[in-house]
Amino acid sequence: MKISVQQSDILVEVERFSEERIHPYAKEFELNEELPSELIREMGEKGYLTASIPKEYGGLGLDPVQFGLFIEQIGKSCNSIRELITVHNSLVGETIVRWGTKEQKEKWLPLMTQGKRIAAFALSEPNVGTDARNVETHYRKEGNQYMITGVKKWISFADIADVFLVIAAHEEEGQVTAFLVEREWEGIKTTRMTGLLASKASHIAEVEFMDVVVPAENVLGPVGGGFSYIASYGLDHGRYNIAWGAVAIAQASLEAMISYSRKRTQFGKKLCEFDLMQAIIADATTKIHAARALCLHAGRMRLKRDPDSIMETTMAKYFSSKMVMEVTTDAVQAHGGNGFSNQYPVERFFREAKLLEIIEGTSQVLQLMIAQHSISKNYEKR
Numbered sequence: 001m002k003i004s005v006q007q008s009d010i011l012v013e014v015e016r017f018s019e020e021r022i023h024p025y026a027k028e029f030e031l032n033e034e035l036p037s038e039l040i041r042e043m044g045e046k047g048y049l050t051a052s053i054p055k056e057y058g059g060l061g062l063d064p065v066q067f068g069l070f071i072e073q074i075g076k077s078c079n080s081i082r083e084l085i086t087v088h089n090s091l092v093g094e095t096i097v098r099w100g101t102k103e104q105k106e107k108w109l110p111l112m113t114q115g116k117r118i119a120a121f122a123l124s125e126p127n128v129g130t131d132a133r134n135v136e137t138h139y140r141k142e143g144n145q146y147m148i149t150g151v152k153k154w155i156s157f158a159d160i161a162d163v164f165l166v167i168a169a170h171e172e173e174g175q176v177t178a179f180l181v182e183r184e185w186e187g188i189k190t191t192r193m194t195g196l197l198a199s200k201a202s203h204i205a206e207v208e209f210m211d212v213v214v215p216a217e218n219v220l221g222p223v224g225g226g227f228s229y230i231a232s233y234g235l236d237h238g239r240y241n242i243a244w245g246a247v248a249i250a251q252a253s254l255e256a257m258i259s260y261s262r263k264r265t266q267f268g269k270k271l272c273e274f275d276l277m278q279a280i281i282a283d284a285t286t287k288i289h290a291a292r293a294l295c296l297h298a299g300r301m302r303l304k305r306d307p308d309s310i311m312e313t314t315m316a317k318y319f320s321s322k323m324v325m326e327v328t329t330d331a332v333q334a335h336g337g338n339g340f341s342n343q344y345p346v347e348r349f350f351r352e353a354k355l356l357e358i359i360e361g362t363s364q365v366l367q368l369m370i371a372q373h374s375i376s377k378n379y380e381k382r
């Protein structure tokens with residue numbers, strides 16, 4: 001894989017930024033249940049919030065492999081910041097790059113790449129999650145504009161977002177369409193969700209749309225293509241992020257458990273000297289290696305725009321998100337009682353890992369997709 005000097009410079013730079021400006025404060029972000037606006041602004045100015053958006057729109061223009069490695073560096077320090085980039089850059093930004101009109105790209109992308117506008121992806125609802133084609137949020141057309149009504153739930157960064165990519169169904173015909181809805185318009189109410197297991201700093205909110213008037217120029221992609229084209233495209237990009245985000249949390253957990261096992265003494269020996277502790281470390285190291293290899297393979301296929309990259313990404317996300325649950329569970333185990341305390345980072349990693357099996361397609365729905373693909377391909381053709 002050829003890496004341009006400029007792109008590898010960005011990775012060195014982001015590793016340092018992540019270590020110095022994010023890692024020391026990740027626990028504080030969670031306790032405060034928010035990301036500091038100055039940090040978001042600074043990351044916007046550096047182009048970090050839109051690292052894979054093409055340079056012509058002000059993004060860093062990282063290719064998929066480099067972007068994956070970038071996400072790993074950020075995700076090792078703070079999963080909520082990784083989530084911000086996933087939603088803003090990938091679920092919404094990449095989708096506008098692919099499906100937006102010239103006017104939509106010119107309006108939104110420069111603002112998003114500078115971090116002057118934050119975007120959220122509004123698909124899930126109180127009654128609709130995995131069955132995402134059947135959204136209840138609905139729209140009707142009146143002249144040259146659309147009226148949207150409904151409630152979206154679990155929307156990351158909805159609390160601070162300036163624009164929502166909203167998936168809604170026609171009130172009578174049921175065809176699903178995507179809209180770019182601006183927060184300042186009348187009839188939008190966000191309510192912050194609290195009491196969450198993790199992602200406490202991800203500004204998650206419910207969003208209510210009450211007869212919100214949306215001009216026709218804010219339809220994203222084809223009318224009726226809201227799920228097949230827009231949501232599916234965004235979710236594929238989101239899955240690629242989550243796969244790398246899982247590698248990131250698992251790598252951070254491995255480093256934490258090795259550091260701990262090199263310091264902690266029991267029976268007169270360091271924990272890392274015990275065979276059974278070494279078995280945990282060996283398994284975690286190998287699983288992370290395998291997950292990273294799947295992610296890199298998916299990244300190389302995405303770089304070549306290979307249509308099979310979608311399934312490769314699905315498998316990488318499925319495998320990595322299961323892997324990170326296993327590794328973070330072992331990392332807590334390796335810390336003994338201290339693994340139960342928020343004085344040690346593995347407690348947070350363990351909680352954050354669980355999310356990755358739920359968002360951007362639960363493990364079960366990904367299993368269904370992988371099985372269908374496999375059944376259609378892997379049979380004896382002689």
Ligand SMILES: Cc1cc2nc3c(=O)[nH]c(=O)nc-3n(C[C@H](O)[C@H](O)[C@H](O)COP(=O)(O)OP(=O)(O)OC[C@H]3O[C@@H](n4cnc5c(N)ncnc54)[C@H](O)[C@@H]3O)c2cc1C
Pocket residue numbers: 087121122123124127128129130131153154155156157198199204355358359360361362363364365
């Ligand atoms: C922290 C967090 C952040 C999120 N951020 C966003 C966001 O920014 N934007 C957004 O739109 N959504 C977001 N979500 C929502 C997320 O995408 C959904 O939670 C997810 O799609 C699952 O939907 P659900 O919660 O309704 O679960 P359900 O669909 O009700 O599923 C419940 C369980 O049933 C299983 N299940 C469902 N159908 C099947 C089936 N056919 N076969 C077998 N098992 C099945 C599921 O795998 C799951 O285990 C977020 C969620 C969380 C927790």
